[in-house]
Amino acid sequence: MRNISKLTLIAAGTVLLATACIKETFPTSMATTEQIGASSSALEASVRSLPATLVQGYLVYGEQEWEFDMAYPGLMIALDSATGEIVDSGDTGYDWYSYWSSNDYSISETTSRSYVPWRTLYMFVKGANDVVSAVDPETASDTQLEFLAQALAVRALCYLDMAQIYEYKPATDPNVSSAYKPEADISGLAVPIVTEKTTPDEAKNNPRATLTEVYKLIFDDLDAAEEYLANSKSTNRLFPTLPVVYGLKAKAYLAQSLYSDAATYAQKALDAFGGSPLTQSQWEDPTNGFNNYGANSNSWMWYIAYSAETMGNLCNFNAHMSCEETWTAYGWAVGRGINKAVYDQIPDTDFRKHSWLDPAGKDYYDYKLNRDIFDEESGKALKPYSNLKFRPANGDYATYKVGGASHVPLMRMEEMMLIKAEGLAMSGDLSGGITALEDLIKTRNPEYVCKASSKEAFQKEVYFQKRVEFWGEGIIFFDAKRLGAGIHNGYAGTNVQGGYRFNCEGVAPWWNWVIPQSEINGNPAIKGFNNPNPSQAVKEWEQ
Numbered sequence: 001m002r003n004i005s006k007l008t009l010i011a012a013g014t015v016l017l018a019t020a021c022i023k024e025t026f027p028t029s030m031a032t033t034e035q036i037g038a039s040s041s042a043l044e045a046s047v048r049s050l051p052a053t054l055v056q057g058y059l060v061y062g063e064q065e066w067e068f069d070m071a072y073p074g075l076m077i078a079l080d081s082a083t084g085e086i087v088d089s090g091d092t093g094y095d096w097y098s099y100w101s102s103n104d105y106s107i108s109e110t111t112s113r114s115y116v117p118w119r120t121l122y123m124f125v126k127g128a129n130d131v132v133s134a135v136d137p138e139t140a141s142d143t144q145l146e147f148l149a150q151a152l153a154v155r156a157l158c159y160l161d162m163a164q165i166y167e168y169k170p171a172t173d174p175n176v177s178s179a180y181k182p183e184a185d186i187s188g189l190a191v192p193i194v195t196e197k198t199t200p201d202e203a204k205n206n207p208r209a210t211l212t213e214v215y216k217l218i219f220d221d222l223d224a225a226e227e228y229l230a231n232s233k234s235t236n237r238l239f240p241t242l243p244v245v246y247g248l249k250a251k252a253y254l255a256q257s258l259y260s261d262a263a264t265y266a267q268k269a270l271d272a273f274g275g276s277p278l279t280q281s282q283w284e285d286p287t288n289g290f291n292n293y294g295a296n297s298n299s300w301m302w303y304i305a306y307s308a309e310t311m312g313n314l315c316n317f318n319a320h321m322s323c324e325e326t327w328t329a330y331g332w333a334v335g336r337g338i339n340k341a342v343y344d345q346i347p348d349t350d351f352r353k354h355s356w357l358d359p360a361g362k363d364y365y366d367y368k369l370n371r372d373i374f375d376e377e378s379g380k381a382l383k384p385y386s387n388l389k390f391r392p393a394n395g396d397y398a399t400y401k402v403g404g405a406s407h408v409p410l411m412r413m414e415e416m417m418l419i420k421a422e423g424l425a426m427s428g429d430l431s432g433g434i435t436a437l438e439d440l441i442k443t444r445n446p447e448y449v450c451k452a453s454s455k456e457a458f459q460k461e462v463y464f465q466k467r468v469e470f471w472g473e474g475i476i477f478f479d480a481k482r483l484g485a486g487i488h489n490g491y492a493g494t495n496v497q498g499g500y501r502f503n504c505e506g507v508a509p510w511w512n513w514v515i516p517q518s519e520i521n522g523n524p525a526i527k528g529f530n531n532p533n534p535s536q537a538v539k540e541w542e543q
């Protein structure tokens with residue numbers, strides 16, 4: 001979809017930024033927003049546009065420029081790529097997200113790879129702010145309060161993501177280049193806060209807020225959303241509901257290692273939602289799988305959806321993440337898959353292992369397929385470790401308006417179950433954490449028994465289960481950075497291709513995303529307080 005919503009219209013002005021190797025163009029101005037509070041219909045239209053904006057193809061540039069300019073699903077893929085969870089089994093030349101895992105200049109402050117994520121999240125904030133500014137809680141109707149709550153929850157999600165993405169955590173691996181260091185003390189800083197009350201003049205001199213300030217905004221928003229949704233009867237999960245608000249609180253507490261509170265709110269989310277984990281038949285369904293909310297509503301708490309009428313053939317989630325699709329080379333030719341080292345740790349009795357193609361092919365498992373992925377004569381056979389988790393909608397691998405018009409989960413109840421498990425164990429109740437973990441994992445592997453004997457070992461086990469459960473869903477980045485889990489792609493027998501074989505203990509430098517130069521140009525209060533450029537801070541592993 002080329003036309004950006006009225007909440008986020010971008011004017012055509014651009015500024016040219018140059019590096020030694022490339023030139024990029026960046027949008028620089030925003031059109032005047034309609035006074036959406038003028039009528040109830042305008043307010044409702046503005047709220048209803050939020051889910052569409054979350055999947056807006058070419059959201060930032062408004063035209064076909066970069067295929068990673070893909071709104072929220074693009075962030076999900078970029079985050080998993082940065083963490084090394086996504087491994088290309090095929091042609092990396094078609095991978096628009098390899099920039100985030102190549103440790104080179106392409107994610108520096110002067111490139112579109114730093115600009116697009118930053119701009120994307122602030123565009124979502126802008127859309128939410130417009131709704132918030134239009135509703136007076138003192139005089140609003142119940143319906144208007146529900147609209148306000150939904151906008152506040154979306155804003156909270158954006159700031160929660162940004163707080164974790166842009167927080168600077170020093171690299172502890174001694175092999176990281178000594179040049180990788182900030183100009184000033186930026187510890188404890190997040191991102192500039194922009195709300196409905198921020199004036200244009202304030203936005204032009206808006207320093208990075210502290211993490212404390214950003215988390216206060218997040219919880220203020222979520223507290224208000226919780227209040228306004230208390231009596232809501234809405235069942236439309238394209239919008240945040242009360243269980244989602246509880247879930248966002250659980251995620252925010254976990255991000256700060258406030259484990260007891262995280263467990264409490266994860267349980268509140270589960271209680272309010274009900275539901276049940278995805279079953280094996282749901283997980284492996286070739287026509288539904290991970291692309292159909294209707295088939296997975298027992299598990300999905302919040303989701304976004306593509307529209308066949310407005311989506312393009314290249315700028316949609318399945319075009320990149322479905323290895324069965326054949327309408328573009330971005331999916332099948334790249335063959336995004338799992339790190340072999342992770343795959344080898346998954347027991348054969350765990351049905352989630354079927355999400356990736358085993359080297360033994362059909363001899364390992366009778367994969368449920370939409371097309372013959374083993375047919376070498378077709379030229380579109382898949383290589384080992386390619387994923388079969390994300391399926392073309394309705395099983396249509398050839399027609400993008402059908403196969404690409406999928407649904408994408410933003411929050412599943414399984415995440416709440418794992419947050420609850422970690423929260424219990426890390427706050428002193430190891431046995432309770434083990435029980436909570438087994439409650440989920442036994443639905444994936446009936447033979448599973450958690451053998452962790454310490455909370456530290458248990459935390460690592462939960463992290464591993466998240467890597468398996470949420471591969472490709474844009475979640476594990478936050479856990480990897482929070483825990484300093486490191487990246488380990490260089491080893492004997494690795495399936496990671498040359499150019500991406502990096503090993504780094506602790507926090508990898510490219511997990512501290514940089515603020516784009518265009519923001520610094522327009523907001524000089526950030527100058528000198530950016531995260532350091534991570535380019536080439538780690539040398540590639542050589543066998």
